[in-house]
Amino acid sequence: MAYQALYRKWRPRTFASVVGQADITNTLKNAIERGTISHAFLFAGPRGTGKTSCAKIFAKALNCNNLQAGEPCNECANCQAADQGALPDIIEIDAASNNGVDEIREIRDKVKYAPTQGKYKVYIIDEVHMLSMGAFNALLKTLEEPPEHVVFILATTEIQKVPATIISRTQRYNFKRLPATELVKQMTYILDQEKVSYDDQALAVIAQVADGGMRDALSILDQLLSYEKDSVNYQDALQITGFAAKEQIEQLLLALLDHDANQALTLAQDELQNGASSKNILDEIIDLATTALMVIKAGSDDQNTFMTTGFADQIKSVPVERYFQLIKAANTALNDLRYTNQQQIPLEVFIVESTNDTATSQAHHSQLQSADADLANEVTSLKNQVVKLADQVAQLSKKPAGKNNQIFHLDDGPSSSTKANEPVATKPKQKKRSVKNTQRINQRNREQVYQVLESATKTDLQAIKDVWPDLQSVLAVSQRALLDVLEPVAASPEQVVMKCKYTLWFEKASSDDDLLAKLTGEIAKFTQHDYEIVLVPDEDWLKVRQEFVQTHGKELLAKKRGSQDQATQQESDTGQEVIQKAKELFGDTVNVKD
Structure with missing residues (x-):
């Protein structure tokens, strides 16, 4: 028989075997037992959390001939046919490849036919958010009022892409990410059944990489078994997943807390050369800093929490604000990874910035203190001015109004008590001074x-x-x-x-x-x-x-005339020289004309 992947081999066949979704499975079982079965369900949540598995179990239970407390018996002909994918009354549709209007119209035309073998005709539409808007519109009426023997189960990983008109016509169930403890527990059970030895640390690494998805965890576990069939060990898990050793991350975190940039950069470079990725290193730093923060706030010291001996004692003296800074900076670096091809640069920048946080924060704190002091001084000065103005107003209000009374004005304009025929002394003085300067x-x-x-x-x-x-x-x-x-x-x-x-x-x-x-x-x-x-x-x-023309015009005209007379004299002398030269050459026969 051909090899079958772990996530397919160990796919749940009953509600009880579904991991981490007890509230949803109990609700579905109770609905089956009480006969309060809705016509449409919507399963939404992250990948690999059991949406399709629950849909198949629910469809199988609806057509089971021997229900047991809401669970399918897995022994009758309908259950066995459903497990083999041969039950004609359970129709699975992949909306990613069947997302057009024609496919939905075909469903709408066939729902009127009664089930051939079971009690219900169940349509499971996976990744329903991939349907086109026209397909959603074609599904609306059928989804709202299907025949009594039809049940729709829609599954999606992106609920925000499903129209509200579809969501309002279904019972919505939100599948949550599985905690790491549940993932490790299920992997332990599977490895025990497969009779494969394992390291607890390796399973912890797999659970961290899986990020709450059981299918991802089992896929990584399957890859490790292909790498080494006899066991699942810690070093192989690090090599396959690209994670850094936890004890090295603990040393890196200590270097960051001690502001030792050289040591932190050296440790990071070593892990990068060993195959760890920048993203995984940052993820591990965030996870470790969060765990350390919880240990400090809760006051607990579990021996299995950290790998390094005495690590908990070393981190307890660090202020909690320091952990907040590291977590925030690491999240920023993770975001920066999406915009660069040189993945080590955001990691190195994060390390350098994190080791300089103290000096930067102290400088920023001193600047804030200086700004606060200046602001306080300014407020005090303004208060004093207000007090003086209030005293002046009080004194003026006690004096009787008269023509010779002195008038005070604020900077923003003349006083409302100033009469129209009373000149304001300030502005004319400024104008006279400006005129004198000009x-x-x-x-x-x-x-x-x-x-x-x-x-x-x-x-x-x-x-x-x-x-x-x-x-x-x-x-x-x-x-x-x-x-x-x-x-x-x-x-x-x-x-x-x-x-x-x-x-x-x-x-x-x-x-x-x-x-x-x-x-x-x-x-x-x-x-x-x-x-x-x-x-x-x-x-x-x-x-x-x-004025210049009147005073200097005659002088300029005389100069101009003098220059013109001089030029005329020069022209006349030049002409006489030419005539004399001509007479010398040609004699007295030369006739001179103007």
Whole structure:
């Protein structure tokens, strides 16, 4: 006979043999005994927890000819046919491969026929969440009101993908993950029946890897038996599952608790070289840290809990907050494993961060204390100001109102008691001071503007305008706004006059030497010439230029005329030289025409 896998060979045949789901199996047995059988059931839960097994047992019990306290007898013809998968009234459908509307319509057309051999026609639809939406809609009416002889059993591992309209038409049973103790107990029973020796530590490793699934546990156990038929030992279990030895994980945890990064990294690298995976190492650290935390809080010290002698005494002095930090950091590293192909990096980062937690937390704690102290000082200062303001208000309320009374104002605006015809002293003073500053700057810049206008040329001005757009690409974002409010209007070989659109920006730019130096330097880079910047407000530019023309216009015109007369004289002298030369060459026959 061909070899049969353990999970198939030891699949439960009665409700009593189902492991870890006693509440569900008892409910199903009572329903059979009392005859209160619903038309549709929904079994939901993680993989390998007994959903399909319970569905088969329940279907077999419904058609058993010799029920025994709600359990199938497994001896009648119907039970034996059901165990062999030959009972025509039990129809198993895999929704993963039969998820279309046509398959569901075929079921809907056949449910009207009576069972041929048993009492009920039972449809077991496995992985029902894989059905298409059209298939679910085709199933709705039949699922809600099937014939009396039809029972639907739906099984799924992803209940969230099943429409609510389907769930509301069924009795829902939630299968839970099996505890490690139940897994070890069942594996022990099977190995005893198979007459195979085993190590308890090996079974514990298998139970941890199985993560609550009996089918996974038996599959791993089957793999170990193929690796070594005579026994199931601890080292083989570590090799097959990729887990690290528990005693090594205990040493790794101690190194993390002692902030010994070198030792922790060395232990982790050794386990990785021995075949352990980063995920399993992190899982074991979380499991061990959680167990240690429970031991500390419960105060118990089971000799079989830890592998290392005296491990419990070494961990009892560690604060519980430290274990919380390690568990949280390890969970973060596990999440990071999903986004990288270099699986050892999140593990190593976790080890380094965990060994530096103390220094980091102390620095963070000191920062929080400093921030709290500053906040307390600020609150105290604000309280004192409120007290002073309250005293002033109380004093003012006692004085009679009069024209010469002094008026106090808060910073956010004038007092409501101020009359419309009473001027506010603060703002005019600020305005006068601002005007004086502007006038003083204007007077200083006016003289520089005159100097530029005396020797201004179109060539220099055009050179500045040509490089103006290029400055946008080199200035910082905060400095580019300056180019929007400045415009070059005149330039000499040494200086350039720029008018500023707004008075506020004119004052800011005039007093910001760093900003002007930056702009001057960039202009020099692009023009290959040094220019000094002279600023003038936009509203004053026309006035300054007009004043300059009135005061210096005659001088500039005289200079221009003098230069023109000089040029004319030079042209005349040049012409006489040409005529004289021509006469020397050709004689007096030369006729000169203008």
